[in-house]
Amino acid sequence: MIKTYPIYSIRLSFIQDDLFDQKDKLYDKSREGLPKGRMKNSLSYHYRMFRKRPDFIVLRQEYEKIFYQTLDSNKKYPIKNPTNLEIKINLYDYEEWCPTWFSHLIFDNGQSDEEILKSFAEYVWRIQRRNQDEGSYKNGYWNEPYCLMGAEDRWRWRAASENGDNNEDPDKYPPPCRCNGCKERGVIVINH
């Protein structure tokens, strides 16, 4: 019996100064219905797993705070004069592993390394089967609802080094990861 937890997708959308070339047709849709010089933008999806159903009001406040605190750090895609901030929190799945950027995490409930590796292998199989069952063709392309980000290849599985670098050699840093960062967050990670 696997122990599953609620996983939510979190997405921030807002209106900001248009910093792209006005002739760039790619962005026409994001300017629709807005005054000249303004455009819609969003910050990409992010998944977060909770031990129990979160308080959505508190969660929205947390992301709003992070958004305004980190505005200046977006050097590559500057966010200037944002308004109409909307924080969209949607239930994504109930699972034991939460997808993160080229890694997955599970809550540390005292599992052994062997149990973790077995659990992750079973998770990957489960997701692949669900992708087969729930996938569909969209505009002629096969579309899968759950992204594994390379976890399908077992040789990619690895831990981070002591300083948290997760691009390390799996032979030197075999999975799973129980680094200090993981311990602080109460999770165990497999990078891939």
Ligand SMILES: [Zn+2]
């Ligand atoms: Zn770690």
